[in-house]
Amino acid sequence: MNQAKRIEILTRLRDNNPTPTTELAFSSPFELLISVLLSAQATDVSVNKATAKLYPVANTPETILAxxxxxxxxxxxxxxxFNSKAENVIKTCRILIEQHHSQVPEDRAALEALPGVGRKTANVVLNTAFGWPTIAVDTHIFRVCNRTRFAPGKTVEQVxxxxxxxVPAEFKVDxxxxxxLHGRYTCIARKPRCGSCLIEDLCEFKEKTEE
Known part of the structure; x- marks a missing residue:
């Protein structure tokens, strides 16, 4: 895919959704960190249902540790x-209290040192909580980038x-x-909704559907 086509794709996505954000519900960098940690191999909907009950009771490292x-x-x-995630959340809370004054560190190495936090989670936190121009690649983004040929790669790291x-600087943060969101609602895994896709004419996927 050539760069002019990539820029047009990003421009259309931006025009359609000028201020995108995560679908995880959070009100602080700490809540975001915990929600992203919980979202591994789970849906945002299931995480939001759980945290809607958890965060009113405990939404700081101290209260969750307690x-x-x-x-x-x-x-x-x-x-x-949930078993391993609970263990990781408690360990993470303890480290935040003991090493980071109960604050989520705005530092990749420090984030990736937290239990259960890998590069993808760190990227999401740095991007969404702190506005860094990082791009976290999950299964949706991996699929979209390979299917459209926007940024093909054999691994998430390559993508x-x-x-x-x-991706030009003006588009990187979003x-x-x-x-x-495009992968979650339009370019879905089993049968992409090409007929209702706003970038269908730019996409290089050969097996487009009518849907």
Missing amino acids: LGVDRLKDYIKTIGL EEKLIKV CHHWLI
Whole structure:
């Protein structure tokens, strides 16, 4: 795909959604961090349902740590992998208190040192909480970038590297959100909704559907 076509795709996505953001519900960098940590292999909807009950009771490192693993599990047991996630959240809260004055660090290495936090989670937090021009690549973005040929790659790391290279600076902060929403609602996994896609004429996917 040539660069002019990429810019036109991003321009259309921006015109359609000028101020995109995550669908996770949060009111602080800490809540965002915990929600993203909980969202691994789970839907944003399921995470929001759980945190809607959790955050009014505990939404700081101290209050969640005070719950302990077992009580935290009661709040998040509807989310996949809740046992390991509860352990990681408690460990993360302890590290934030002991090493970061209970604040979410605006630092990639410090974020990735937290239990259960990998590069993708760190990218989301840096982008959404702090406005960094990072692009987190999840399954939706990986699919969209390969299917459209916008930024093809065999691994999420390759796709991220290509996106950082080809996405102009003016689009970088919001690119993650546009692509993930496009993959979640239009360029879906089993049968993409090409007929209602606003970038269908620019997409290089060969097996387009009429839907």
